[in-house]
Amino acid sequence: MTSTPAIETVGLTKRFGDFTAVQDVSLQIGPGEIFGFLGPNGAGKSTTIRCLLDLIRPSEGECRIAGLDSRKDAVEIRRHLGFLPSDLALYPNLSGRETLEFLANLRGGVDWAWVDSLADRFDADLGKKVGELSSGNRQKVGLIQAFMNRPEVVILDEPITGLDPLVQLEFHTLMREHVAEGSTVFLSSHTLSEVERVADRVGFIRRGHLIAVERMSELLDKALRRVTLEFSAPMPAAAFEGIEGVHSVEADGATVTAQYEGSMGPLLRAATAHDVLSLESSSVDLDEIFLEFYRDEVTEAEGGDAPEPAAASSAAERA
Known part of the structure; x- marks a missing residue:
């Protein structure tokens, strides 16, 4: 297995006018790892992802995927990447299968036996028009397209939205299988319980600051x-x-x-x-454990008194 980080940011900073959305975020995520990226809505998770994907340009710092520069090698990176955005938008008049065929053609083709196996695992109805599908069934199409080219790196932003518990379990199994083959999953969420079942490491971001990166096993040891x-x-x-x-x-x-x-x-x-x-x-919930052990860092990031754990947890869910 290569020692080159699958995902890397160095001093990543993104400003929108006077507002700093992400401040000096440095991360290294290795091959064969599920990395949970956690924080309340508005913490800077999606901004970090958009910089990684060259959808927006950093104000400062560097981003790399599979050893390639996110800006200079953006086209080549797409050959190694699967991505599910939090605000998934699909053509409503195309069926699920037509949507996947369209995206597969952009990628230069995929193994359709693999795609069909994914559809079976998620119990996805690919015959209906996307506009007629429930949010959960649209999300299944999004998950299939993210994994259909067997990418080296998969970036998922709030991926379980609308999925029923059985499909969530199958999705978790798929992620474990994917990393067992040496690939990497970057799992962004505002809910710690979503990633604690599958993540090897977790990074906590608040107000654009990367507060801590912990191995999940070590975080659980602090239970x-x-x-x-x-x-x-x-x-x-x-x-x-x-x-x-x-x-x-x-x-x-x-x-x-x-x-x-x-x-x-x-x-x-x-x-x-x-x-x-x-x-x-x-x-105690893991997000409360995090706030207890990193109270000083949270205070510094938020520029004031650290919230009480339970109150902070509730606020994160509302954000």
């Missing part, structure tokens, strides 16, 4: 848990602050909610010094 304790009398949060492994504590009358990592023992010992009526434990 926090949340415990909600109900006491017989009001309990101050201060009673649990500074306990080993405890990251945050909130108190609301007799209810105390704490996030912790590692053993629950120290927290339980402090709790059982009081009259505990009930205890409930659950996992």
